[in-house]
Every structure is written in C-alpha cells, then in structure tokens.
Amino acid sequence: MGTLLIRDGRVLRPDMTVVDADVLVDGSAGEIVEVGPDLSGEETLDADGGLVIPGLVNAHTHVAMTLLRGHADDKPLDRWLREDVWPVEAALEPADIEAGAELGVLEMIRSGTTTFADMYFEIDRTAAVVERAGLRAVLGHGAISAGKDDDAARADIEESIETARTFDGAADGRISTAVMPHSLTTVTPDLLSFAAEEAAEAGVPVHYHANETAAEVDPIVEERGRRPLEWARDLGLCREADFLAHGVHLDGDEIDLLAETGTGVVHCPASNMKLASGMAPVQRLLDAGVAVGLGTDGAASNNDLDLFDELRDAAMLGKLAADDASAVAAPDAVRMATAGGAAVLGIDAGRIEPGAAADLAVVDLDAPHLTPDHDLVSHLAYAVRGSDVRHTVCDGTVLMRDREVLPLDERAVMARAERRARDLLARAG
Numbered sequence: 001m002g003t004l005l006i007r008d009g010r011v012l013r014p015d016m017t018v019v020d021a022d023v024l025v026d027g028s029a030g031e032i033v034e035v036g037p038d039l040s041g042e043e044t045l046d047a048d049g050g051l052v053i054p055g056l057v058n059a060h061t062h063v064a065m066t067l068l069r070g071h072a073d074d075k076p077l078d079r080w081l082r083e084d085v086w087p088v089e090a091a092l093e094p095a096d097i098e099a100g101a102e103l104g105v106l107e108m109i110r111s112g113t114t115t116f117a118d119m120y121f122e123i124d125r126t127a128a129v130v131e132r133a134g135l136r137a138v139l140g141h142g143a144i145s146a147g148k149d150d151d152a153a154r155a156d157i158e159e160s161i162e163t164a165r166t167f168d169g170a171a172d173g174r175i176s177t178a179v180m181p182h183s184l185t186t187v188t189p190d191l192l193s194f195a196a197e198e199a200a201e202a203g204v205p206v207h208y209h210a211n212e213t214a215a216e217v218d219p220i221v222e223e224r225g226r227r228p229l230e231w232a233r234d235l236g237l238c239r240e241a242d243f244l245a246h247g248v249h250l251d252g253d254e255i256d257l258l259a260e261t262g263t264g265v266v267h268c269p270a271s272n273m274k275l276a277s278g279m280a281p282v283q284r285l286l287d288a289g290v291a292v293g294l295g296t297d298g299a300a301s302n303n304d305l306d307l308f309d310e311l312r313d314a315a316m317l318g319k320l321a322a323d324d325a326s327a328v329a330a331p332d333a334v335r336m337a338t339a340g341g342a343a344v345l346g347i348d349a350g351r352i353e354p355g356a357a358a359d360l361a362v363v364d365l366d367a368p369h370l371t372p373d374h375d376l377v378s379h380l381a382y383a384v385r386g387s388d389v390r391h392t393v394c395d396g397t398v399l400m401r402d403r404e405v406l407p408l409d410e411r412a413v414m415a416r417a418e419r420r421a422r423d424l425l426a427r428a429g
C-alpha cells in the first residue's frame with residue numbers, strides 16, 4: 001500500500017483549532033505522515049468543502065445488538081434486560097452475532113466511527129467482521145454469573161480470559177482485547193477478583209458496567225458498607241487502563257478514586273436517558289482529570305450507533321446534570337468522542353498529527369444545517385449528523401469513499417441482518 005492524500009480540506013487539530021491543509025497518510029504503516037499545504041500522494045480523497053476529523057471512538061457497545069433494535073423499548077434497565085433482552089439473547093446463534101456485528105459495523109463506518117469497544121458473545125464472529133471490514137476494535141467476551149451454577153459461572157469468566165488472550169493483536173494489530181465481566185452486581189465477587197488477577201497476568205484491561213442505576217448501587221452500599229467503586233477496588237478492579245461503562249451514580253470519593261487509579265469511564269448518554277438510568281457527572285469527571293470517552297451502548301438502548309448523536313447528547317445532558325450551560329462545552333464533547341475515547345481504550349489514535357494512527361473521517365460541510373460556518377467545533381458537537389460523513393479511513397485504508405462502503409456489500413448486510421433478526425425473535429418466542 002502506498003500513500004493516501006486527503007486533499008483540500010479543513011483539518012481539526014488536537015487543540016481544537018481548524019486549519020486549511022492536506023493530510024498525507026502512509027498506507028503501509030497506517031500512520032499520518034504530514035499535515036500541511038500542497039502535499040502530494042499516490043491515492044487521493046477529495047476533502048474540498050469538508051472537515052477532516054479524527055475517526056470517532058465508540059468506547060462501549062454491544063455491536064450485534066443491532067438485531068434487537070426496536071425490539072425492547074420504554075423500560076428501565078433491570079426489566080428491559082430480564083423481560084426482553086436476555087430471553088432473546090438466550091436464542092442467539094453464532095451466525096446471528098456475525099450478521100448483527102456486520103450491520104453495526106456498516107452503520108459505524110457510515111457515520112465516521114473507526115474504533116469501537118465491544119462486550120458480547122461469540123467474539124470470534126465479531127473479530128472476523130472487524131478483520132474484513134477494516135475497523136479497529138477492543139473486543140471481549142461478556143461473562144455473567146447470574147442465573148448460572150458455580151461451574152458454569154467460572155467457565156464463563158475463563159472464556160472471557162481465554163478470548164482476551166486469543167484475540168489480542170488480531171487483524172494485524174487492529175484488534176486488542178479486555179477481560180469483560182458484565183457488571184459488579186451480575187458477577188460474583190470471587191470471579192470479579194479472579195478476572196482482575198488474570199487480566200493483569202495477561203496484560204489486558206478489565207471492562208465492565210458500573211454504577212449505572214441507583215437500583216444497582218444501593219444494594220452494594222447496604223451489603224458491603226462501601227461505595228461500589230471502593231468495593232471494586234478492594235476486589236482488584238479499577239487498575240490503571242481498566243475502563244467502566246456508565247458511571248452515572250458516583251459520589252465525590254469515587255470520582256477521586258477513578259482519577260487516582262487511572263480508571264477510564266465511558267459515558268453513554270443516550271442509553272442513560274432511554275433507560276432513565278440518570279445523568280452522569282461528566283463535567284466533574286473531566287475536572288477531576290478522569291479519562292472519559294463516549295459510547296452508544298447497544299442499539300436496543302439507543303437506538304442507533306451514530307456517535308455524533310452521542311456527542312450532542314453528552315454536551316446537552318452534561319449541562320443539565322451540572323445545572324450549568326457552560327458545562328461539557330463543545331470542545332470537551334468532541335475530545336471525548338475522539339482523543340478521550342482513544343485514551344480510555346489505550347489506543348494511539350483520536351488526533352490528527354504526524355505519527356498518529358491514520359483513522360480519519362471527512363465531514364461534508366455543504367449542507368443547510370451546517371451553514372454558516374462560524375465555528376466548526378460547535379457544528380461537530382451540536383449540528384453534524386452521521387449521514388454528513390463523506391469518507392471514512394481506518395489504519396490508512398479507505399473504508400468509505402463518497403458514501404460507498406468499500407469492504408462490505410451494504411444491501412446484502414442489511415438483508416442478512418433483517419432475516420436473522422426475524423428468525424431470532426421467532427425462535428425466542
């Protein structure tokens with residue numbers, strides 16, 4: 001692979017300023033080589049009238065849940081999982097996961113996301129999709145003890161550990177992994193400790209849901225006499241590079257703990273609103289120096305995988321949570337969707353400068369809802385939609401050119417997902 005020139009665009013720099021420039025990419029190394037005027041390269045992408053931004057980072061999802069989109073709406077987390085989601089997931093077949101992951105990956109490429117972190121089942125299927133679609137991903141088998149006997153629960157955590165060891169570095173290094181116990185309340189304490197020890201031994205992080213709802217936090221406080229994250233730290237979790245999803249119900253000591261331990265938080269505003277889980281204290285997390293990224297969560301609690309929606313929701317909800325219109329300002333929201341998410345996942349991406357991963361999206365600015373162009377960072381936070389993305393590039397390879405997704409047959413992916421989703425629901429009864 002030779003060089004790729006992204007030509008004649010405006011470029012978002014890491015300090016959130018915008019400059020007229022070309023971006024030159026080394027396709028073999030998958031790296032940005034130069035940002036500046038009048039560059040030349042072998043293959044070109046036209047960014048005229050567009051804004052070149054780092055590829056977005058969806059730092060928490062369950063990508064194959066696209067098959068459950070619109071199946072389970074308008075319930076709080078616990079009832080949503082127990083009454084609607086888990087009964088259907090019990091009927092999932094490996095080919096469903098592959099079809100759902102392909103659909104989700106297609107949607108993410110079309111909306112400028114180049115990296116996602118995924119907790120789900122049958123990770124070999126999701127890894128195969130990532131391999132052929134060309135994105136970057138942090139993958140993990142989600143393990144749950146609830147509803148299982150001791151042996152089955154242990155085997156599930158062991159599968160999570162084995163999966164993390166097997167797939168770390170796959171797809172030419174585009175896949176990294178984490179051990180992923182589902183949550184602090186659905187996995188037994190001894191297995192949470194075991195997961196933490198084994199992840200440290202394997203050199204991978206631990207990722208789990210935490211402090212998502214008050215109904216999940218209160219019993220831990222009552223039974224353990226400590227806040228959930230203090231208890232989690234005592235179990236060996238909350239180590240440097242570990243990352244948790246949600247962190248909605250946090251007190252000041254837990255925010256300090258996250259900052260001190262280097263534990264990242266993935267904020268999922270749409271999911272938190274839809275399940276009425278609450279409002280995460282995002283500005284307080286940022287002020288404390290916690291690494292914060294954004295996630296869509298699964299498509300059944302969102303209901304799409306367009307990270308631009310998350311960007312806008314994070315900026316809006318952050319103000320409501322802080323009761324302060326200056327909270328989670330546009331540059332902070334954009335940072336969370338790019339460099340923040342990359343930092344949470346331990347990936348050297350999310351910024352456009354020489355040496356960084358060539359993970360990029362070009363946003364078409366020639367649209368009524370993006371006119372006038374007073375402030376392009378404001379547009380990214382409040383006005384751009386995923387459908388405004390013209391090109392998507394990951395690891396130096398063009399995944400979408402002029403809205404045509406190159407590695408996937410869009411019609412076939414949608415038809416397969418439609419069929420598998422219908423059959424899945426029929427099987428689940």
Ligand SMILES: CSC[C@H]1O[C@@H](n2cnc3c(O)ncnc32)[C@H](O)[C@@H]1O
Nearest residue numbers: 062085119120142143182209297298
């Ligand atoms: C064990 S694989 C992941 C597991 O998590 C479920 N899930 C989806 N969204 C959420 C959420 O917001 N909180 C907790 N668990 C969630 C998903 O359906 C899988 O069962």
Ligand SMILES: [Zn+2]
Nearest residue numbers: 209245297298
């Ligand atoms: Zn989740």
